[in-house]
Amino acid sequence: MKQYSPEHIRNVAVVGHGSAGKTTLVEAMLFTAHATTRMGKPEDGNTVSDYDQDEIKRRMSITAAVAPLEWRDTKINLIDTPGYSDFVGEVKAAIRVAESALIVADAASAVEVGTENGWRFACDASVARMIFVNRMSRENADFDRTVDGLRAAFGKSVVPVQFPIGKEKDFRGLVDLLHEEAHLYGDTQSGESQVVPIPDEVMDDCRKYRQMLVEAVAEQDEELMMKYLDDQDLSIEEMVPVLRRAVRAGELAPVFCGSSTQNRGIDLLMDQIVEMAPDASPWTKGEEHAAENGSALQSLIFKTIADPHVGQVSYFRVFRGAFNANSHVYNSVQEQGERIGQLFYVRGKEHISTDSVGTGDIGAVSKLAHSHTNDSLVADGLDIKLEQVEFPLPSYAAAVHPRSKSDLDKLGQALNRMVEEDPTLQLSRDAITGESILSGLGESHVQIALDRMSRRFGVNVDAGLPRVAYRETVSAKTNSEYKHKKQTGGAGQYGHVFLEIEPLPDQNFEFSERVVGGSVPRNFFPAVEKGVREALEAGPVAGYPVVNVKVTLYDGSYHDVDSNEMAFKIASKEAFKKGVLQAKPTLLEPMLTLKVTVPDQYTGDVMSDLNGKRAQVSGMNPDGDGKTTVEAIVPAAEVQRYATDLRSITQGRGMFTTEFSHYQPVPPMVAEQIKEASSREHEGAAA
Numbered sequence: 001m002k003q004y005s006p007e008h009i010r011n012v013a014v015v016g017h018g019s020a021g022k023t024t025l026v027e028a029m030l031f032t033a034h035a036t037t038r039m040g041k042p043e044d045g046n047t048v049s050d051y052d053q054d055e056i057k058r059r060m061s062i063t064a065a066v067a068p069l070e071w072r073d074t075k076i077n078l079i080d081t082p083g084y085s086d087f088v089g090e091v092k093a094a095i096r097v098a099e100s101a102l103i104v105a106d107a108a109s110a111v112e113v114g115t116e117n118g119w120r121f122a123c124d125a126s127v128a129r130m131i132f133v134n135r136m137s138r139e140n141a142d143f144d145r146t147v148d149g150l151r152a153a154f155g156k157s158v159v160p161v162q163f164p165i166g167k168e169k170d171f172r173g174l175v176d177l178l179h180e181e182a183h184l185y186g187d188t189q190s191g192e193s194q195v196v197p198i199p200d201e202v203m204d205d206c207r208k209y210r211q212m213l214v215e216a217v218a219e220q221d222e223e224l225m226m227k228y229l230d231d232q233d234l235s236i237e238e239m240v241p242v243l244r245r246a247v248r249a250g251e252l253a254p255v256f257c258g259s260s261t262q263n264r265g266i267d268l269l270m271d272q273i274v275e276m277a278p279d280a281s282p283w284t285k286g287e288e289h290a291a292e293n294g295s296a297l298q299s300l301i302f303k304t305i306a307d308p309h310v311g312q313v314s315y316f317r318v319f320r321g322a323f324n325a326n327s328h329v330y331n332s333v334q335e336q337g338e339r340i341g342q343l344f345y346v347r348g349k350e351h352i353s354t355d356s357v358g359t360g361d362i363g364a365v366s367k368l369a370h371s372h373t374n375d376s377l378v379a380d381g382l383d384i385k386l387e388q389v390e391f392p393l394p395s396y397a398a399a400v401h402p403r404s405k406s407d408l409d410k411l412g413q414a415l416n417r418m419v420e421e422d423p424t425l426q427l428s429r430d431a432i433t434g435e436s437i438l439s440g441l442g443e444s445h446v447q448i449a450l451d452r453m454s455r456r457f458g459v460n461v462d463a464g465l466p467r468v469a470y471r472e473t474v475s476a477k478t479n480s481e482y483k484h485k486k487q488t489g490g491a492g493q494y495g496h497v498f499l500e501i502e503p504l505p506d507q508n509f510e511f512s513e514r515v516v517g518g519s520v521p522r523n524f525f526p527a528v529e530k531g532v533r534e535a536l537e538a539g540p541v542a543g544y545p546v547v548n549v550k551v552t553l554y555d556g557s558y559h560d561v562d563s564n565e566m567a568f569k570i571a572s573k574e575a576f577k578k579g580v581l582q583a584k585p586t587l588l589e590p591m592l593t594l595k596v597t598v599p600d601q602y603t604g605d606v607m608s609d610l611n612g613k614r615a616q617v618s619g620m621n622p623d624g625d626g627k628t629t630v631e632a633i634v635p636a637a638e639v640q641r642y643a644t645d646l647r648s649i650t651q652g653r654g655m656f657t658t659e660f661s662h663y664q665p666v667p668p669m670v671a672e673q674i675k676e677a678s679s680r681e682h683e684g685a686a687a
Contacts, residue, residue, distance in 0.1 A: 001068065001345055001352050004075040006360030009280035010273055011077045011317070013094035015121070016104035017114025018060060018083030021134040023047050025104055025260040026067050026080045032191040032266045033069040033076075035347065039189060039263065048348035049080035053455065054448050062448060064090040064303060066315065066346050066362055071270045077362045083114040085652050086445035088121075089391045089424035093302045093373075095121050096389045097317035097362065099278040100128035107133050107141035107257070111149045113652035119154055128278050129253040132269060136164050137171045137259040147255060159216040160209045160255040161243075162268065165202055174257055174265050175202060177210055178240060183268060191263040214239070220246040248278045280360025282320045295359075296379040297321035297329060300386045304373045304421050306456060310366045312420075315346065316357075316377060319386060323357040323365075329377045332385050336370040338377065373423050391423045394439035395643040395656065398446045399466040401435070407459050411436065414457040418449050425449055432545060433467045442643050468637045470674065471588040471663055472539030472580075473548040477502040480579025484571035487562075495567030496520075497528060498555035501579040504548050509536060513553040520556040520568070527565035528553050531572030540577055541585045541671075542678035547663070548588075551576065587671045588663040590636040596646065597629045598654040605649050606630055613638035614667075633661055 014022045023042050026049050030036045040047035045056035049065035061082040068077045079094040081087075095101055101122035105115050122129045133146050143164050150158045165173040165182060173184035175198055182202075183193035198206055218228035221242045227234060246252040256272060258265020303315040316323065323329075325343040330336075344351040346364045357363030371377065374388040400415070402408040415438060419425045425446075426439045440446040447463065454460055479500050486493040497520065504510055511529045513520075520528070532551050539546040553572070594615065598606050603620070607630065610617060615634040622628045639645075639658065646654040666674065 001070070001075075001354065003354075003356065003358055004361065006280040006282065006358070008074045009077065009360045010074060010100070010277045011079070011098040011280055011360070011362065012273060012277060013079045013081060013091070013098040013101045013122075013127075014104060015081050015091055015095070015101050015114075015118030016083055017106065017109075017112035017118075020083060020104045020106045020109075020112070020114065021260050022083060022104045023050050023061055023080055025132065025134060025266070026078050028191070028260040028263045028266045029076075029078065029270060030067055030069050030347075031189075032263060033071045033270065035067075035069040048350075051349040054452060058448075060084065062087055062090075063305070064094045065348055066364075068345055068347055068362070069270075072274050074274045075361070076270065076273055079362075084444075085113065085117065085647065086440070086442035086448075087424075088117060088441065089389075089422070090303075091118065091121055092391060093389045095125045095127060096387075097300065097302045098127060099280060100130060100273075102273070103129060103131045103253075105131060105133050105146055105150065106138075107136050107143060107146050108138045109146075111146075111153045115150075116153065116653065123250075126250060128248055128250050128276075130247070130273070130277065131158065131253055131255045133255060133257040134260055136167065136257055136264070137169060137262055139168055141168050141171070143167065143257055150255065154253065156216065157251060158253050158255060159213055160257075161213060161272070162256050162265070163202075163205055163209050164257050165199060171259060171262075171264070174268070175206055175209075176268060177206070177213055178236060178243075178272075180236060183265075185262070185264040189263040191267050193264075193267065213243075216252055217243050217246070220251055244276050247276045282359055295321050296382055297323055297377070298379075298382070298384055298386060299323055299377045300388075301371055301373055301375050301377065302389055306417060306421055307366070310351075312368065313346075313364050313366045314368050314371055314373075315362065315364045317362050318357050318359055320359055321379060322359065323363060323377070325355050328380060330380050330382065331371050331375050332378050332383055333375040334370045334372075337380070338368050338371055340365055341367065372420055389423070392441060393657070394424065394426050394441060396442050396446060397437050397439040397466055397640070398443075398450075398463040399430075399433075399435040400438050400450065401462045401464070403460045403462060407461060410457060410459045411461065414453050414459040417457065418453050422449065430466065430469070432469055435466055437466050438463070442647070443641070465640045468640075469590055470542065470544040470666070471547045471590075472541045472544050473546060473586050473588055474501060474503055474580055474583035475586050476584040478579050478583040480575045480582060482571050482575035482578060483557075484567050484574065485562075486567075492559075492562040493564065493567040493570075494559035494562035495524075495564075495569075495571035496557040497553060497568065497571045497575050499532070499572065499575045499579055500552040500554055501576065501583050502550050502552075504550040507550075508547045509533070510550045511552075512550070515553060515555065519558070520553065521558060521563075524558070524563070524565060524568040525553065527568040528572040531569035532576045534569070535573045535576040535580075539585065540581050541587050542675045544587070544678075546580065549580075587666040587674060589666045589670075591633050591661045591664055592636050592639065592658040593661045594632045594634045594639065594642075594656060594658050595629055596632075596654060596656040597623075597627055598646075598650050600626055600628055602650045602654065603628045603630065606646070606654065609645065609649055610634065614670075 027039045031039045064081045081091045103118045182198045217239045218224045298320040299316045299318045301314045307313045327340045376386045428437045483496040536546045615632040617632045619631040
């Protein structure tokens with residue numbers, strides 16, 4: 001593949017809802033541009049961008065895949081992204097390194113959540129937006145309805161520049177408003193069309209959509225607006241430069257249409273990407289440090305994968321300068337030098353060797369020693385950190401349990417490798433339960449990551465919900481006595497303590513003593529405290545740690561020969577266990593501050609669901625943009641699967657965050673269930 005200047009490069013993130021046909025569209029574009037010799041199908045598992053075993057198995061995109069092609073002396077780097085919300089991190093990474101987003105909408109469906117997410121992410125990143133209404137040959141396809149939905153959702157900046165001729169199985173071509181001509185396609189998948197005059201039967205549609213286009217373009221230019229208000233006709237020659245400028249500035253979003261499975265409209269789509277999409281010239285996305293650093297290398301790693309054949313592969317975008325093979329670069333984030341070996345372009349799983357990746361282009365390199373996703377690779381001597389991908393925070397957590405001793409030995413390293421590859425995964429360890437916790441964007445996200453880990457590293461695990469970090473405490477003051485006396489023929493053991501146990505709301509634990517008369521020698525005080533602290537680790541209610549308690553040693557007795565530290569530790573431990581049972585023990589549960597942002601029409605359903613989760617709603621705040629944020633205090637045990645629940649309630653349109661708030665007593669009925677579950681768990685462990 002030859003080198004292209006940034007003016008002849010288009011980096012395009014292909015985004016949209018799952019099953020809208022993004023991967024098939026990329027297949028059609030590659031085939032039409034002669035980058036491939038046949039069009040693959042996701043259901044056949046032979047597409048360029050869905051090459052991972054998990055993608056083939058599930059017939060869906062899971063990771064972003066780069067697919068470059070050459071069209072009209074221009075290189076178009078397509079980045080095919082997943083459409084399901086568990087994998088939005090891949091979408092954000094793709095948009096970060098692209099100048100434009102091609103939003104794929106299904107002609108037979110309403111505006112779906114993946115379409116909305118793609119639009120929102122593109123707006124947030126200030127990239128140009130273009131829309132392709134796909135699957136025009138599908139049953140129930142309706143271009144007019146889809147455009148109305150798009151304009152209702154995203155505003156009047158959405159403007160058709162094409163419209164179809166025929167619908168559903170009769171879809172046979174389209175009208176190009178910019179060139180005032182029609183294109184008719186044959187029955188083959190060649191993608192070749194015949195240019196003809198606009199048919200009379202679609203002239204009403206032509207007038208309607210041309211009026212829509214004229215109004216949108218006129219609003220972008222004062223001179224054209226004056227002509228429009230004076231009822232003068234606007235020529236195509238006048239409108240196209242203004243339209244192109246507005247699209248590149250993100251002010252207008254042109255709508256194209258076609259059928260990727262039939263390869264109709266794909267050639268015209270690529271023509272318009274070349275004509276309208278922003279090029280990859282340096283600093284078009286607001287990067288800093290431009291002029292003062294000349295042509296020195298500045299690049300960003302936006303994706304990392306573990307390739308079973310070549311090891312770790314790092315995908316990067318060059319924002320300035322050239323990335324050369326067999327060179328040395330500096331990782332300004334890790335503050336480490338990196339030696340670069342062979343470079344290559346990627347097209348799905350295919351690696352195309354190159355000696356250099358120029359400004360604006362996307363390439364890959366393998367086996368970097370210190371670099372990960374979001375690191376900046378720059379020329380030696382530069383201390384520049386490029387803007388990083390803002391990955392979403394995890395919303396679902398799973399406890400990972402190895403199935404065997406050999407799996408345990410390999411688990412830590414394998415999990416760390418998965419987290420390095422996917423920044424939307426987070427790994428932690430619960431200090432109380434000892435569980436390894438893998439967190440991600442959803443249940444399927446975590447499960448797919450574990451399946452991949454099993455296949456790549458041979459580590460087999462079981463995943464389940466993490467144990468909730470319950471605590472136990474006391475709600476009354478009491479005194480407790482215990483005498484530990486043991487005689488075994490030689491030196492015996494003797495320890496005798498009186499403990500006062502009382503609630504301590506503001507601290508986890510406090511130990512004090514007020515022994516008088518030397519009934520317990522001072523040198524045994526540390527042993528008494530140690531025994532109590534050991535008893536704190538597992539309370540008598542359900543085996544959870546005891547908190548918010550004050551223990552005072554106030555009396556006891558000792559033996560000159562048989563008393564020792566071990567005896568007093570045992571005595572204090574047993575005295576504490578006995579005393580807690582007398583002091584009205586209470587089970588505490590962690591409470592979270594939950595903030596849920598949903599479209600207004602789902603607010604009632606969300607409130608109803610929260611009421612069923614024992615939530616205490618503290619506020620509802622409309623944002624004036626059709627969304628409401630509900631704030632509530634909710635038990636952690638009730639929202640372990642909330643990512644899945646909220647997705648179901650809001651069709652994926654809701655977002656939420658949680659933050660630890662405090663502990664509070666568990667209701668008696670729930671406490672009994674927790675005790676029973678803990679008892680069964682301990683019985684199973686003993687067996």
